Amino acid sequence: GAGVSQSPSNKVTEKGKDVExxxxxxxxxxxxxxxxxxxxxxxxxxxxxxxxxxxxxxGLPSDRFSAERTGGSVSTxxxxxxxxxxxxxxxxxxxxxxxxxxxxxxxxxGTRLTVT
Amino acid sequence: xxxxxxxxxxxxxxxxxxxxxxxxxxxGGTVNLFWYVQYPGQHLQLLLKYFSGDPLVKGIxxxxxxxxxxKFSFNLRKPSVQWSDTAEYFCAxxxxxxxxxxxxxxxxxxxxx
Numbered sequence: 001g002a003g004v005s006q007s008p009s010n011k012v013t014e015k016g017k018d019v020e021x022x023x024x025x026x027x028x029x030x031x032x033x034x035x036x037x038x039x040x041x042x043x044x045x046x047x048x049x050x051x052x053x054x055x056x057x058x059g060l061p062s063d064r065f066s067a068e069r070t071g072g073s074v075s076t077x078x079x080x081x082x083x084x085x086x087x088x089x090x091x092x093x094x095x096x097x098x099x100x101x102x103x104x105x106x107x108x109x110g111t112r113l114t115v116t
Numbered sequence: 117x118x119x120x121x122x123x124x125x126x127x128x129x130x131x132x133x134x135x136x137x138x139x140x141x142x143x144g145g146t147v148n149l150f151w152y153v154q155y156p157g158q159h160l161q162l163l164l165k166y167f168s169g170d171p172l173v174k175g176i177x178x179x180x181x182x183x184x185x186x187k188f189s190f191n192l193r194k195p196s197v198q199w200s201d202t203a204e205y206f207c208a209x210x211x212x213x214x215x216x217x218x219x220x221x222x223x224x225x226x227x228x229x
Contacts (some may be wrong), residue, residue: 042222091160105152108160
């Protein structure tokens with residue numbers, strides 16, 4: 001497919017368990033973002049990868065959250081010891097290069113995480 | 117740190133009414149500005165963007181936005197809304213010296229047919 005792919009689309013987990021969310025960006029896109037969308041909270045920036053540069057992790061809410069991007073392509077967002085407040089839709093977006101006039105963010109459909 | 121404010125959380129209009137959604141950002145330097153839209157059940161997509169030049173930018177579906185640097189604003193407008201404009205609208209800013217894109221909290225637009 002030509003779009004950003006996220007898996008799973010839905011994830012229900014028990015409090016205290018670890019979860020991994022996956023994002024396959026559009027081929028050739030060098031920039032990859034993770035955002036969290038909670039009801040009434042808009043899109044909360046989590047982390048940003050650009051090429052081989054060190055990621056911008058300034059949005060990660062706690063040390064339970066981590067992300068990696070292997071080979072400049074697929075990214076995994078890991079949440080350890082999940083809490084109920086982690087319940088949200090986690091969105092991944094990619095772009096060819098940030099800031100250029102021809103490179104808007106392309107979003108995936110998100111992973112809806114529910115922590116019970 | 118930069119931030120984006122969207123003061124209208126939920127706007128309800130009748131068809132053919134004019135629309136203006138507010139967006140203000142806090143950053144004194146050069147910015148790139150965006151409006152994204154999320155239609156029910158769909159993923160976010162770009163509505164329009166401002167990088168430089170003419171501060172009045174036109175996007176898809178008859179939307180436009182005006183960048184007013186002195187007011188740190190980038191309000192979204194449409195002269196006559198349609199029922200199909202029902203969606204959530206997000207303003208976003210990219211600070212040129214950094215690369216992350218920060219989004220506002222969104223405005224939910226409901227159009228009465």
